[in-house]
Amino acid sequence: DQQVKQNSPSLSVQEGRISILNCDYTNSMFDYFLWYKKYPAEGPTFLISISSIKDKNEDGRFTVFLNKSAKHLSLHIVPSQPGDSAVYFCAARFLGKLIFGTGTRLQVFP
Amino acid sequence: GAVVSQHPSWVICKSGTSVKIECRSLDFQATTMFWYRQFPKQSLMLMATSNEGSKATYEQGVEKDKFLINHASLTLSTLTVTSAHPEDSSFYICSEVAAGRQETQYFGPGTRLLVL
Numbered sequence: 001d002q003q004v005k006q007n008s009p010s011l012s013v014q015e016g017r018i019s020i021l022n023c024d025y026t027n028s029m030f031d032y033f034l035w036y037k038k039y040p041a042e043g044p045t046f047l048i049s050i051s052s053i054k055d056k057n058e059d060g061r062f063t064v065f066l067n068k069s070a071k072h073l074s075l076h077i078v079p080s081q082p083g084d085s086a087v088y089f090c091a092a093r094f095l096g097k098l099i100f101g102t103g104t105r106l107q108v109f110p
Numbered sequence: 111g112a113v114v115s116q117h118p119s120w121v122i123c124k125s126g127t128s129v130k131i132e133c134r135s136l137d138f139q140a141t142t143m144f145w146y147r148q149f150p151k152q153s154l155m156l157m158a159t160s161n162e163g164s165k166a167t168y169e170q171g172v173e174k175d176k177f178l179i180n181h182a183s184l185t186l187s188t189l190t191v192t193s194a195h196p197e198d199s200s201f202y203i204c205s206e207v208a209a210g211r212q213e214t215q216y217f218g219p220g221t222r223l224l225v226l
Contacts, residue, residue, distance in 0.1 A: 032213040043114070043203050043217035044154070051213070089153065096207075097144070098215055100153045 003027050004092050006101035013108050019077040021104050023090035026071065030092035030099075035064060035075045037086045038103070044089060048075070080108045113137045114206055116218035123194055124226055130190045131221045133204030139184035140206035144215065145177075148201040160187040160204075194225045 005024045013019045023033075031052050036044035050057040050064045050073070057064050063076045077084055087105050091098040113136040123129050133143055143160040158168045158179055166179035176198075178190040191198055201222050205215040 034214065036217075041201065041220065041222060043116075043205075043220045046214055046216060049213055093213065096142075097156055097159065098154075098205075099156070102153045 002102070004090060004099050004101040006088075006090060006104045008104050009102070010105040010107070013080045013106065015082055015108055015110050016079045019075075019080045019084065019106055019108065021075040021077075021088050021090070021106065023073045023075075023101050024071060025073075025092050027092070027094060028068075028071065030094050032093040033064070033066060033073050034091045034093070034098065035062070036089045036091060036100075037084075038089060039086050047088075077106075080106075082108050082110060084108050114204065114216055114218035116204060116221050118221060119219060120222040120224075122224045122226065125195050126193055128190055128192045129194055129223060130188055131202055131204075131223075133187045133189070133206075133218055135185045135206050140187075141184060142207050143181060143187040144205045145179065145187075145189050146203045146205065146217075148203065148220075154203065157189075191223065194223070196225045199223055199225045 003026050034049040035047045038044045048059050048062045048064050050066050055066050066073045085108050087103045089103045090101045115134045117132045141162045145157045146154040148154045156169050157172045158166045160166045160179045160181040162181045168174045181187040201220050203220040205217040
């Protein structure tokens with residue numbers, strides 16, 4: 001039973017445009033949500049997080065939106081850059097443990 | 111963010127041997143570390159939570175006798191894959207909870223294990 005889902009396995013965006021990565025979850029007890037960027041054979045790199053009591057958090061080019069009623073969160077990257085090309089994982093925290101989604105491969109082309 | 115190192119970065123071993131993977135916190139003392147595993151094209155799956163000075167807690171389906179975890183100091187946790195088999199081949203990653211930022215986990219670079 002996948003508690004955290006990323007339904008889009010891949011996304012292709014032109015440089016300079018907005019990238020929107022989506023994540024859905026089922027457990028209403030998650031208290032924090034995080035986004036990580038990952039390259040093959042490397043550990044995930046933390047990007048941004050949001051508390052379950054917030055609906056938006058912004059850090060530079062990255063903004064995370066949380067819609068608790070829909071159990072949905074999204075990561076916006078604007079403007080997208082070729083260096084953003086990687087696999088993005090959303091993760092949700094429950095009792096201190098992270099549950100990861102299946103990842104979305106983002107490709108930013110010139 | 112926090113700095114976490116892992117050693118080795120990759121290892122190839124014969125079936126039946128044991129492999130030890132080290133996870134070090136380089137910039138602060140971590141009372142809690144986590145061990146994850148990622149199979150190709152799959153998500154990261156939590157294996158166990160490593161607590162300094164006490165026994166690790168394992169997730170359902172993870173054999174504690176096969177994956178031995180030792181967290182003897184505040185900066186070092188080790189994962190030993192005992193009697194490794196080809197199905198244990200995977201990417202093993204540790205993480206730590208950052209001091210003062212309990213909501214965030216910072217990950218090591220990972221260790222790729224290939225069991226022949």
